[in-house]
Amino acid sequence: MKTILVAGGAGYIGSHMTALLVEKGFQVVVADNLSTGHRQAVKGGAALRVGDVRDAAFLDRVFSEFAIDAVVNFAAFSLVGESVTDPLKYYGNNVGGAVSMLTAMKDHGVDKIVFSSTAATYGEPEKQPIEETDRTDPTNPYGGSKLAIEGLLKWCDRAYGIRYAALRYFNAAGANGEADIGEDHHPETHLIPIVLQCALGKRERVGIYGDDYPTPDGTCVRDYIHVRDLAAAHLLALEYLDRGGQSGAFNLGSGDGFSVKEIIDTARQVTGKPIPAVTEPRRAGDPSVLIASNAKAREVLGWAPERGLETIIADAWAWHSGHPDGYGEG
Ligand code: UDP
Numbered sequence: 001m002k003t004i005l006v007a008g009g010a011g012y013i014g015s016h017m018t019a020l021l022v023e024k025g026f027q028v029v030v031a032d033n034l035s036t037g038h039r040q041a042v043k044g045g046a047a048l049r050v051g052d053v054r055d056a057a058f059l060d061r062v063f064s065e066f067a068i069d070a071v072v073n074f075a076a077f078s079l080v081g082e083s084v085t086d087p088l089k090y091y092g093n094n095v096g097g098a099v100s101m102l103t104a105m106k107d108h109g110v111d112k113i114v115f116s117s118t119a120a121t122y123g124e125p126e127k128q129p130i131e132e133t134d135r136t137d138p139t140n141p142y143g144g145s146k147l148a149i150e151g152l153l154k155w156c157d158r159a160y161g162i163r164y165a166a167l168r169y170f171n172a173a174g175a176n177g178e179a180d181i182g183e184d185h186h187p188e189t190h191l192i193p194i195v196l197q198c199a200l201g202k203r204e205r206v207g208i209y210g211d212d213y214p215t216p217d218g219t220c221v222r223d224y225i226h227v228r229d230l231a232a233a234h235l236l237a238l239e240y241l242d243r244g245g246q247s248g249a250f251n252l253g254s255g256d257g258f259s260v261k262e263i264i265d266t267a268r269q270v271t272g273k274p275i276p277a278v279t280e281p282r283r284a285g286d287p288s289v290l291i292a293s294n295a296k297a298r299e300v301l302g303w304a305p306e307r308g309l310e311t312i313i314a315d316a317w318a319w320h321s322g323h324p325d326g327y328g329e330g
Helices: 012-023 056-065 080-085 087-108 140-160 193-200 228-242 260-271 297-299 309-322
Strands: 002-009 025-034 045-052 069-074 112-120 163-169 171-173 206-209 224-226 248-252 278-280
Touching: 002 012, 012 025, 012 045, 012 228, 012 309, 025 056, 045 056, 056 087, 056 140, 056 206, 069 087, 069 228, 080 140, 080 171, 087 140, 087 309, 112 140, 112 228, 140 163, 163 228, 171 193, 171 228, 171 309, 193 206, 193 260, 206 224, 224 228, 224 309, 228 248, 260 309
Parallel strands: 002 025, 002 069, 025 045, 069 112, 112 163, 163 248, 171 224, 206 278
Antiparallel strands: none
């Protein structure tokens, strides 16, 4: 396994995977339409081909130019709120992109794919921590589109022998200072970057979306996982598939939960800034608690997350304070 195609490799998590693969000596080809990704996030050492994964001719050119051994597919839209108002956009891009990627893989004899899935496939969880065998019942079209692709992957394994690891991310955060890459979304909707934009003085305050949840301090609890630990899991999943591992879904979370208030308090400590916060109404569709069981990824992939919440926030802070305008593309 030498040459890896990273679709969506100019995006937040994809760029961290690209950096790790380059560091480990793989030949990396990034395919990205740059609709939400950033050219500057793809550092030297990786080849960038700009195009859309729904474009069969584009993918055919990429698979013909490079002898691809495996695919890591990050290319997707990922805004939960937008998916609710525009489900066709989400199914069209995410499922459509997966269909054309799998078609290109089948046509070019590529039989391994690591796919970005999400904790949103579970919807309102039955219990905590969440295990891969728990009920999947998404509460928004974003999670629905990812679960549909997991179903498609299962059938493609049976029909064409394309094996997959569907990695269900919990809350990705953090940055990679050595590679000089980090999080830069427009608009930004995620808690940690928003909190750090307050610390930078770019926002006046952070709104806490509800403080009447059935949790110890009333605010939602999430499982935050360092983006570099996520990248490490993708590499382990590639290696697992390469040695003949069976297809399956894997949770990627730390196994620990932190409330919105705990995140804000930790960010105050790390940054030394006051970070004003006000309580606002609940955000529709937010489950009160989402915590991963990561036992399967530990046992089957040999993964162990290494970076805790303070490191996540400190690394994100270093990125945001060094790049107050992100990649600066407006
Ligand atoms: N959140 C918040 N204020 C914000 C953004 C997020 O209180 O400005 C809360 C949100 O309700 C959720 C948690 O922070 O409970 C994490 O939200 P995020 O959007 O980062 O990730 P999600 O859990 O939705 O994937």
